[in-house]
Every structure is written in C-alpha cells, then in structure tokens.
Amino acid sequence: MCSQEPSSTYHDGRQLRSTSHHEWRNALNSAAHLLPDLQTRISQMPNLKLLDIGCGSGTISVSLAKYMPDGHLTAIDQSPTILERAKIHAEEEGVKNITHLEGDAYNLPFEDGQFDVVHSSMLLAHLSHPVLALKEMIRVTRKQGGVISLREPDLKAWSFYPSLEGIGEFSRVQCLVHELNGGHVDAAQRLVTWLFQTGQVEREMIKSSVSGWCYSTPEERRMWGNVMIGACEGGGMKERALRDGIVTETELDVMKKDWETWICAEDGWFGCLIGEALVFL
C-alpha cells in the first residue's frame, strides 16, 4: 500500500505541499556550483557579505549562512508572508548572521557594490525582465572581486519514469502557464545571453555549468509528487490554465492520478536539468 502523504506535518493543504519541496532545498542540493568558490572566499574574508535574492522560505539562505559564521547574509523576497516563514526557519536553526528584508529584484534597496557574493536560485525564470534584475545584481556586487551565482531551470527538460501521459501533459501545461505569466521556460540556456545583454559581462567572466534535481526514493517521490498533485488541485497554475482554456478539470484529474501512480511506482524516477553560472566581476 502506497501512501502519498509526505508526513503529518504537511496535511493542511496546497500551500504547505508546495512549501515542502522549497524547504527541502539547501546549499548542497541547490547551490553546489557556488560552494567551492564560496569556501575559498570565506577562508580569505571571513566577514564577507552575501545577498540571497528571492530567498523564499529561506532554507538555502540558512544553509549558506552556516558556512560563513563570521560573515553576514541578507535574504530578500517580495512576499512578506514567505519572509515570516523564512525568519522562523532561521530562528529554529539557531542562525543569527542573517537579516530578512522585503525587497524588489528590479530595485534592490542597497548601495552599489555592497555585497561580496550575490546569489539567486530559480528567480530569473519567473521574471518578465531578467536582464533588469541582472543589472541590479551587478550594481550591488563588489567590483573587482565580487561574484554573482545564478541557478535557473529548463522547464522543458523533464525526465521521468514510468512514461505516464498525465505527467507529460502536466509539464506542457506548466510551461504554457509559466509563459503566459511572463516567465521564461528556458532560463537555463539563456543565462549567458542575458548576462551579455546587461552590457557589463564578457564571456571570460562567466563559468557555466549544469546540474539537476533527482527524485527517486519513496520519500523524494512523495515530496515532489505531492507538490505536483497540489498544483492540479488548486493554486495559480490551475486557475490560469482553466481560465485560458489550456486544460479541463477532467484533464487535471488524469494528471493528478498519474502523479499518484508515479509516487507509488517503486521504480519511479524524476530528473530535471538546471543551468548555473558564476559571474566574476
């Protein structure tokens, strides 16, 4: 018998289902491309200042802050609700070298060159004007020595087993809604060109890489599958897709059922491709 419920903590609705994946994220599974460089910097400059833009529920921020006990991390997000959650998480983890601020990626409330490291993860894909946000990131990063760390998905490069039609359809609908909302499904492959469009970055300043997320154990499948099921049951994607006639309730039911099948498939597997860049200013 397969249980799709992640744990008793997450029984109370869609919002927390989605949050359960966001809160699984940490520096090792979501910022590994930055860690070697960051650790070298910390050894040379223990009091460095790091900015995490679009921190969400703040688990990556807290995880990064732990690497730099004598430094300071500023975490910003535009949502006061999620920032409250991020603050509670930092307190629970006993992390004190962190400040949470409400802020807009297009208009960062900071002086020029104020940060040694500027980090963002899964942010630009959601923005209508990623180049504008990158210009702001560059502005607040210390010149001649600072680094910007980016990590963005290719939403079309989903890989999964078993090959269930409802999951393929879910991915298609997710991509359409993402684009209707002004986002970019191909942020991974556009990082370099967006950086060029700022007019301030040359190829030699960029270190590109790829990584991914993989969900395969029963716990990982429950976590990821329940986020997907939550999106079939309600929330922004469902509302927009129904409103714009991209999907019907019946089709959403098929998607939900296939995600349930995937969670329960002992050989279920999911991988997605994520593009990364370190930009050395």
Next chain:
Amino acid sequence: MCSQEPSSTYHDGRQLRSTSHHEWRNALNSAAHLLPDLQTRISQMPNLKLLDIGCGSGTISVSLAKYMPDGHLTAIDQSPTILERAKIHAEEEGVKNITHLEGDAYNLPFEDGQFDVVHSSMLLAHLSHPVLALKEMIRVTRKQGGVISLREPDLKAWSFYPSLEGIGEFSRVQCLVHELNGGHVDAAQRLVTWLFQTGQVEREMIKSSVSGWCYSTPEERRMWGNVMIGACEGGGMKERALRDGIVTETELDVMKKDWETWICAEDGWFGCLIGEALVFL
C-alpha cells in the same frame, strides 16, 4: 572571425573529431557521483580493484586510476582499436596500475565477486540488453561491500541556445537512429527499473542522482560542435539515417550549418541531462 577547428591536432577527420570529446572526459566531469564514495573506500582499502566497463579511449579510467595509486584498475572495451588508443593514453599519463582487456559486457571475462568497484559510463544506453549487462556487473562485484557506479544519458533532454532548428532536428535524428540500432534514448530514467529487473537489487541499495555536461566557452563549443558536425559529415549515424530515409543530405547540410552557427555564437550554450546510480551490494 570564428574558427570551428578545435586545434591543429584534430584536423584529420571525423574519427578524431568524435574522439576529442571522448578524451575530454575525466573522473571529475564524468564520474563525480562516484568520487566521494570511492575516496572513502580507497582510504579504507588502498589496494582495491576497480573495473571500468566500456572504457573507450580510457580517459575516465586513467583519471580514476590516479585516485588509487595502490589499487588496480581493469579497463575493458569490445573494440581493440579504441583499446590501443586507451593504452597509449595511459602510457602518456604515466599510469601503471591499469590493465586494458578486450571484453564483452554481456560475458565478462572475470570470476564472481572479483571487483570492489564496477564502473560504467554511457554504456547501457547503447546496449539492446542492458539488464543482462547489469546482471554481469552484479556477478563480478564483491557482495557485502562492493559498489556499482552507473551514468547514462537522457538523449531527449538536450537544452541549447540559440534555438536553432537544425540542432533540434539533429537531436531528433540521433534519437531515432539510436533506437533503430537497438539502443535506449531514455537510459537515465530507466536505471532503477533495469536494476530491479535483475532480481538482485532493491530500492534501498540504490542512490540515484542527476548531473549533466555543459558546453559554453569557445573551446567547449568548438569541441562539442565539431563532434556534431562530424556526425553530419559521415559515420554510423549519417549512414543509417540516410539508408532508412530519416534524413536527406540537404537536411544534414542544414544541421551542419546550424552547428557551425552555434559554435560561433558567443552566447551559445548547451546542457544535457545525465542520470546516475550507485548500487551498494
């Protein structure tokens, strides 16, 4: 002005163009999922025995062998021609703890449980009977302590910029020919289910992960793009695709031209998704 030639060493044809990417591979860019476990093993058992199946031109083998100076690495491949190249590479690198053998993945010329670590990379995707090969890997791996390391592509999960039609078409043709040849384009996502099909592996014995390859610098674009151009000019893929009416010479010319454009695009980017598994016996 953009030069598509990788370097004067690689001017002499298709075969070497393709080899230039194979020889770029090493333990860090092509077996990173194994390295932490391998290094722990080496510290506990310096004289461990590692088998690399389908070693090709042997750059990953040599790179792994350097991590285990007191251990021994056996590298096998079914092609005597490529093994000669692998031997020369090991000699050039001064690596002596390595033996190269001609061998068949379906019928490994070894005793049961002879190896502490069994590694293969980009092998199962090319086999008609991956489960048979996995059974052989399991047979020659030491029980109660040995590990098998697998790394296989999802050939459909290619991500690239600029979005050139000829590259998309190339990918489609490559996948079709790969399947006509009896291979699997979705080996990444099938690793867990194939392991189950051996009847000897349970979920808890498997550690799944994903990673990828990324080509973005001018050198990387020349290396990868020239392999792709080589495949449009001649070799197995082109022959099969023409013979089976999958592609025309004119279409191949468009693909080649688009790869040339990609090599020369300063913001050109390529990422691909690779599935990994460590199997603890």
